[in-house]
Amino acid sequence: MNQDPIESSPTLESLIQAIAQHRDKQAFVQLFNLMAGKLKFYAIRCGANEQDAEEIVQEALISVWHKASQFNPKTAAATTWLFRIVRNKRIDFVRKSRPDQIQSFDLFPDHGGEELEIDAESDLTAQFTRTLIEYLPDEQRQIVYQVYFEGKSHSEIASEMDLPLGTIKSRLRLALNKLDSLAKEHMSWLIIILLTTY
Known part of the structure; x- marks a missing residue:
């Protein structure tokens, strides 16, 4: 009996692909559990406070849900792709609050x-x-x-x-x-x- 590879040994790549191809909510929950803490930590390292970091990560993960099909494992690792989304959300967040200030x-x-x-x-x-x-x-x-x-x-x-x-x-x-x-x-x-x- 073959096991679902996502259930037995999920990788970030397989979870993102499952979200992209099947709108798999279980895969999204697994991705969240694996990465939310790391993504929040990275947002804080980029200069966000804890509350803003949580909002940035939420927006980033919503983007993952809607744009998972844009992930290409041939051009970037899954972690790099996820960190880049958080980074871009952080940039958007700062620019909305201080549009005339270069960071x-x-x-x-x-x-x-x-x-x-x-x-x-x-x-x-x-x-x-x-x-x-x-x-x-x-x-x-x-x-x-x-x-x-x-x-x-x-x-x-x-x-x-x-x-x-x-x-x-x-x-x-x-x-x-x-x-x-x-x-x-x-x-x-x-x-x-x-x-x-x-």
């Missing part, structure tokens, strides 16, 4: 293919960002520091620096593009830090 995830957008250890990423972002910011021109570096490390909005910086809001946004966008390019150039150095720190 650390804006400095390093998710490109999909370049995967680093999820838990280590959030710990290293600030250290790595500070190093890369030193490569920016002074006028861009000043704005990035005020936005990223001091939490100021575009309009606040424009007022303090007596510059048009459009100029602030333009300089910030140039800085973010430069940081993104620098991050890619220095990726091997970041990997070395990962390997020696964790």
